[in-house]
Amino acid sequence: MKILVAVKRVIDYNAKVRVKPDNSDVDLANIKMAMNPFCEIAVEEAVRLKESGIATEIVVASIGEKPCQEQIRSALALGADRGIHVETENTSDSLNVAKLLAKIAEREQIDLIILGKQAIDSDNNQTGQMLAALLNCSQGTFASKVCVENEKLLVTREIDGGLQTLSLTLPAVVTTDLRLNEPRYAALPNIMKAKRKPLQVLTPDELGVTLKQHTQLTSVAEPAKREQGVMVNSVDELIEKLKFEAKVI
Amino acid sequence: MAILVTAEHDNHTLKQSTLNTVSASTQLNDEIHVLVAGFNCQAVAEQAAKITGVSKVLYADSSVYEHQLAENIAALITELGNDYYYILAPATSNYKNILPRVAAKLDVTQLSDITAIVANDTFERPIYAGNAIATVKSLDPVKVITVRSSAFEEAAFSDSQNAEIIAVNALPETNLVAFVSEQVEQSDRPELSNANIIISGGRGLGSSENFALIEQLADQLGAAVGASRAAVDSGFVPNDKQVGQTGKIVAPQLYIAVGISGAIQHLAGMKDSKTIVAINKDEEAPIFSVADYGLVADLFEVIPELREKLP
Numbered sequence: 001m002k003i004l005v006a007v008k009r010v011i012d013y014n015a016k017v018r019v020k021p022d023n024s025d026v027d028l029a030n031i032k033m034a035m036n037p038f039c040e041i042a043v044e045e046a047v048r049l050k051e052s053g054i055a056t057e058i059v060v061a062s063i064g065e066k067p068c069q070e071q072i073r074s075a076l077a078l079g080a081d082r083g084i085h086v087e088t089e090n091t092s093d094s095l096n097v098a099k100l101l102a103k104i105a106e107r108e109q110i111d112l113i114i115l116g117k118q119a120i121d122s123d124n125n126q127t128g129q130m131l132a133a134l135l136n137c138s139q140g141t142f143a144s145k146v147c148v149e150n151e152k153l154l155v156t157r158e159i160d161g162g163l164q165t166l167s168l169t170l171p172a173v174v175t176t177d178l179r180l181n182e183p184r185y186a187a188l189p190n191i192m193k194a195k196r197k198p199l200q201v202l203t204p205d206e207l208g209v210t211l212k213q214h215t216q217l218t219s220v221a222e223p224a225k226r227e228q229g230v231m232v233n234s235v236d237e238l239i240e241k242l243k244f245e246a247k248v249i
Numbered sequence: 250m251a252i253l254v255t256a257e258h259d260n261h262t263l264k265q266s267t268l269n270t271v272s273a274s275t276q277l278n279d280e281i282h283v284l285v286a287g288f289n290c291q292a293v294a295e296q297a298a299k300i301t302g303v304s305k306v307l308y309a310d311s312s313v314y315e316h317q318l319a320e321n322i323a324a325l326i327t328e329l330g331n332d333y334y335y336i337l338a339p340a341t342s343n344y345k346n347i348l349p350r351v352a353a354k355l356d357v358t359q360l361s362d363i364t365a366i367v368a369n370d371t372f373e374r375p376i377y378a379g380n381a382i383a384t385v386k387s388l389d390p391v392k393v394i395t396v397r398s399s400a401f402e403e404a405a406f407s408d409s410q411n412a413e414i415i416a417v418n419a420l421p422e423t424n425l426v427a428f429v430s431e432q433v434e435q436s437d438r439p440e441l442s443n444a445n446i447i448i449s450g451g452r453g454l455g456s457s458e459n460f461a462l463i464e465q466l467a468d469q470l471g472a473a474v475g476a477s478r479a480a481v482d483s484g485f486v487p488n489d490k491q492v493g494q495t496g497k498i499v500a501p502q503l504y505i506a507v508g509i510s511g512a513i514q515h516l517a518g519m520k521d522s523k524t525i526v527a528i529n530k531d532e533e534a535p536i537f538s539v540a541d542y543g544l545v546a547d548l549f550e551v552i553p554e555l556r557e558k559l560p
Contacts, residue, residue, distance in 0.1 A: 017380040026381050038495075094349070095358045118495060123376055124361045126349035129319065133353035138425035139319055141346045144488065154429065158488050160342045161440070162433035166318070169425050178478070178495065179488050214358035218371060218384040226520065229541040235554040238526065241542050246524040248446070248503040249470065249559065 001148070001170075003046045004110040005060045006101055007039040007075050009068040010121040023219045035071045038116025040078075041176040044183040045146060046114050047079035054148050055112075057081050061104050063097050065089055069199060076194035077186035083199040086207065093214040094122075096204075098130035103207040105135060110171060112153065117142050117175040128175035138168040142177040251280035252335040253307075255326060256297055257343060260287045260315065263296040265443040266339030268405075269398035274337050275302050276366045282307055283412070284329065286322055288315035298412040301405045306412050311419030316431070317343050320423040323350035328420065330355055330391065340395035340498075341442070342489075348395055357389035362498075364400035378494040378517035398442060399500035399521060434487070441490065444473030446503045449492055449519070452479035453508020453529065453548055460485045462552045463507060469556055475499065475519075477509045493518035508548045511536025 011017065012032040020027045035043075049055040060080040062068040065087065072083035086100050105113055118125035132139035140146070140155030144163065147154050153168040158177045186194075204211050232238045242249045252274045257264040267283070274281050281302055285294045286309040294308040307329065313321050330336050330351060338344035340362045352359040364382070365373035371386045372394065441447060448470070450463040460480070467474045475492040476485065492499055494517040504522035509515060511527070511534055519525070520539045527540035530547050537543040544551065 011377070017377040019381050026377060093358045095353060095356070098353060120494065121377055123374075123378065123494065124359070125345050126352070126359050126361060129346065129349035130353035130359075132319075133323065133350040136425075138423075139346070139350070141319070142342065157346075158342065159431075159433075160442070161489055162431065162487070164316070164431045165429040167427045167429050177488065178481070178491075214387070214389050215360070216386040216388060218386050220376070220384070221382045223375070223379055223382050223520075226525075226539050226541075229525070229537070229539075229543060231537070231543045231545065233544075235544070235546075235551055235558060238542055238544055239555070239558055242503070242524070242526070246503070246541065248524045 001049070001055045001111045002109065003049060003055045003058045004101070004105055004108060004113045005039070005042050005046045005058060005075060005080060006113070006115045006127070007043065007060060007062050007071050008036040008116070008119045009033050009062065009064055009071045010036045010119050013037055013120065019220050019222050023221055025217065025220050033067065035074050036116050036119045038118060038176050040183040041178070041180050042114040042116050043075045043078050043080060044181045045176060048181065050079065059084060059108055059110070061086065061101060063088060063100050064091050072199060073194050074186065076197045077191040078184065082197055085199060085201045086204060087201055088204050088211065090211045092217070094124050094127045095130055095214060096211045098127050098134055099209045100204060100207055101127070101131050102134040103209055105171070112170060113173045115173070115175050117177055128173050132173040135171065135173070138172045140166055140168050140172060141175045143174050144177050144179045146174055146180065250332065250334045251282055252277055252337065253330060253333040254281060254283045255336070255338040255344065256283050256285045256293065257339045257341050258285065258287060258290060258293040260290040261292060263293050264339070264341070265403060266341055266398040267297070268300060268403040269401045270337050270339045270396045271300050271302055271404040273366060273396045273401040274335070275404070277335055277369060279334065280304050284309070284326065286314045286325055287317070288312050294414050295410065298410040298414050299406045301407050301411070303412045306414045307417045308414050309417040309419055313419045313422045316428040317347070318426055318428060319347045319350050320425050321420070322347050323354065324420050324423070326351045327354040329417070333391065335392045335394065337394045337396055340397050344395055348393060352393040355391050355393065357391050357393055360385060360387060360392065360394045362395055362397045364397050375517070378514055379520065380513065380517070397498055399498060438467060439471065439473045441473045441475055441492070441497045441499055444501050446470050446472035446505070447475045447492070447499055447501045448472045448505045448507065449475035449477065449509060450480055450485070450507050451477035451509030452483060454480060454485060457485040466552055466556055469559060477515045478512070506536050506540070507552065509536050510534045511539065
């Protein structure tokens with residue numbers, strides 16, 4: 001089985017987000033960037049499938065400007081075999097990203113594509129589902145367990161109120177939820193080795209994809225601030241506030 | 250060319266998130282149709298026909314739609330979608346799974362989790378875990394949108410049926426996917442997404458046994474139970490209880506955070522609650538920055554006292 005993992009370069013999980021003073025966007029200058037946490041889980045799952053002998057090769061792809069090669073190298077250090085970087089500035093619409101990934105999946109004759117369920121910058125939660133639609137294949141989103149049985153992919157999904165298990169025909173798209181696995185850290189020798197693994201750079205043109213602008217960002221604002229609350233000293237005081245001031249119990 | 254709202258339901262009952270989505274749709278000033286796709290779900294179609302503001306209910310009843318599999322439902326919505334300018338769905342796990350598939354089939358993008366409608370083609374949506382609010386204009390001919398339920402009022406029901414119910418034929422079932430099983434927790438507690446009161450526990454609870462304290466307090470108040478990611482990661486509760494950026498986004502009348510430090514990812518899921526109470530023994534915990542009422546105390550002393558003194 002050949003696996004494609006898509007990874008996105010985003011603001012570091014712990015970095016503080018600032019809105020630009022002119023409200024045109026968030027300010028990412030001099031901010032620490034990292035692989036999207038859900039993408040780390042996707043890489044880990046692919047590596048585990050390879051370690052268990054199910055996967056034969058892991059291709060990792062990232063769409064974006066040149067620095068996203070760092071995230072491809074991180075994935076290579078974790079165990080992916082080779083990388084594809086599609087160089088473009090235009091990554092704001094998930095559909096464009098899905099179209100590029102679909103082309104890569106077709107070219108590489110991929111059996112399974114694993115992506116994070118959502119990126120922590122745009123919070124869209126849609127690229128994987130769009131990719132499955134474009135490839136006209138099955139999808140197992142928000143996966144908390146993945147296994148292969150009789151040529152089918154059994155995916156347990158996080159749904160409202162519980163879990164659902166589906167049997168997917170391959171090729172398939174899986175998007176990862178938090179509990180799928182706990183990603184490992186890259187060992188230093190593997191980080192060194194990753195520098196020598198192949199990394200191909202392509203353009204959208206080379207993949208035959210014409211990017212389209214679907215949305216326009218009009219402005220970005222800070223969220224409304226909550227008014228400063230008060231500290232209470234006892235349970236009695238809390239209950240009194242809730243009853244007579246907030247009137248919520 | 251009207252608005253299509255896809256209904257969230259469990260084949261028996263229409264979920265409240267559908268009402269919030271219809272209410273959002275009324276701001277777009279066009280005729281509103283609701284799609285009810287499921288199996289043996291006539292009761293749902295009848296409920297949908299009573300929602301104020303809805304003029305037509307499209308009703309697709311087939312075993313193909315019993316488990317809401319994205320491959321099947323998205324194909325149906327896509328086929329119907331050609332007749333609409335807007336397709337709106339509640340941003341539930343179910344439609345987060347289905348709707349992007351529809352958007353891609355229609356060659357448009359999706360506007361996820363909108364919290365306000367600025368103009369017919371312009372919407373607000375939170376990004377970066379709610380640390381910024383983006384105003385986004387859609388350039389697509391069809392707007393495919395998921396709606397954050399907590400950001401919109403509920404549409405009301407009228408006493409009698411006011412919308413026509415039109416049966417829609419099911420499409421052939423896909424062979425791409427097969428349903429295997431489902432484990433859904435049976436609980437008498439209200440659902441997180443539409444509870445008036447939510448009691449959430451965090452790492453401070455220490456164990457799943459101790460988490461029962463939260464559940465008992467919730468039952469006493471008729472509240473839903475939530476959790477921080479830390480509590481989920483520690484295995485105290487299942488992931489569907491998680492409130493936060495990547496879990497449920499909630500905005501109840503009263504949110505009580507117990508033993509939750511308040512990572513930005515958690516705050517993203519609850520900071521729009523009307524009244525927030527934080528109980529934590531660490532007075533430096535960031536959760537106090539969004540709390541209306543903060544109590545620095547040991548939760549193992551506070552919860553029993555609350556149980557004793559609350560009605």
